[in-house]
Amino acid sequence: KATPRFRKLISSLIKHVHDFARENELTVEEWMAAIDLVNEAGKMSDDKRNETQLLCDIIGLESLVDEITFKLAAETNDAATASAILGPFFRHDAPILENESSIVDNVPDGEITYMHGIVRDLVTKKPVEGAWIDVWQASTNGLYEQQDPDQKDCNLRGKFKSDANGHYGFYCIRPTPYPIPYDGAGGKLLTLLDRHPYRPAHIHVIVQKDGYKPITTQIFDKKSKYLEDDSVFAVKDSLVVDFTPLKGNPKAELELEYDLVIAPQ
Numbered sequence: 001k002a003t004p005r006f007r008k009l010i011s012s013l014i015k016h017v018h019d020f021a022r023e024n025e026l027t028v029e030e031w032m033a034a035i036d037l038v039n040e041a042g043k044m045s046d047d048k049r050n051e052t053q054l055l056c057d058i059i060g061l062e063s064l065v066d067e068i069t070f071k072l073a074a075e076t077n078d079a080a081t082a083s084a085i086l087g088p089f090f091r092h093d094a095p096i097l098e099n100e101s102s103i104v105d106n107v108p109d110g111e112i113t114y115m116h117g118i119v120r121d122l123v124t125k126k127p128v129e130g131a132w133i134d135v136w137q138a139s140t141n142g143l144y145e146q147q148d149p150d151q152k153d154c155n156l157r158g159k160f161k162s163d164a165n166g167h168y169g170f171y172c173i174r175p176t177p178y179p180i181p182y183d184g185a186g187g188k189l190l191t192l193l194d195r196h197p198y199r200p201a202h203i204h205v206i207v208q209k210d211g212y213k214p215i216t217t218q219i220f221d222k223k224s225k226y227l228e229d230d231s232v233f234a235v236k237d238s239l240v241v242d243f244t245p246l247k248g249n250p251k252a253e254l255e256l257e258y259d260l261v262i263a264p265q
């Protein structure tokens, strides 16, 4: 049954779409071209590929909605970790792993990085125990495991739990820039807009703990290309980080220390 919020949204949407058509004297041919593109995106979409979401991302809609949704949080508690878009490659069924284990299986040229930090309560500044940290990243060939038959299921994904000191830590790779999929409807739209499909190097993170506001975000490598022209507009300054050389740990060549600050609900 339609809620008042739904009625408000749909009538506003109809009004704006009608205004858009009127203002631009939209023709039947133009409208059909748009329908074709959305249909193409729909036909390509399944549980491994969300082309319709990709279209929204290319026009900056997911980033705008993220900004609107979390603006209040950012204003009222500016020290909490900033949010960023989810993107189309999250999986709910990532394996639960122990801290200090690795999410990397057989990644050619992957620079192994020890990512770690403390999950903190924004108000008390105290470590938070038992927070879930879900991470996923693309391989050095620019593909997430579900896009790539050569990667093991759930490669470069894992779910970790902060310990009694709020600590989390795992081994991953230094992410590399890569294109969003551009062999379909999204690629056509990018070409029409004269835009490249690249995203700056990033690691996806979701932090969740009962009693706290969950945070969906992405961490970006300061040295990456495309920080200024991310094809899906997700970069925020506070999410740009340094990967530093790690000495004395044979398991990794780089270190990324990143504390995650969550706000009570």
Ligand code: DHB
Pocket: 053, 054, 057, 058, 062, 085, 086, 087, 088, 089, 138, 179, 180, 181, 199, 232
């Ligand atoms: C998009 C986001 C990603 O993180 C990614 O790796 C590819 C595409 C997107 O927003 O469409």
Ligand code: FE
Pocket: 087, 089, 138, 202, 204
């Ligand atoms: Fe991504």
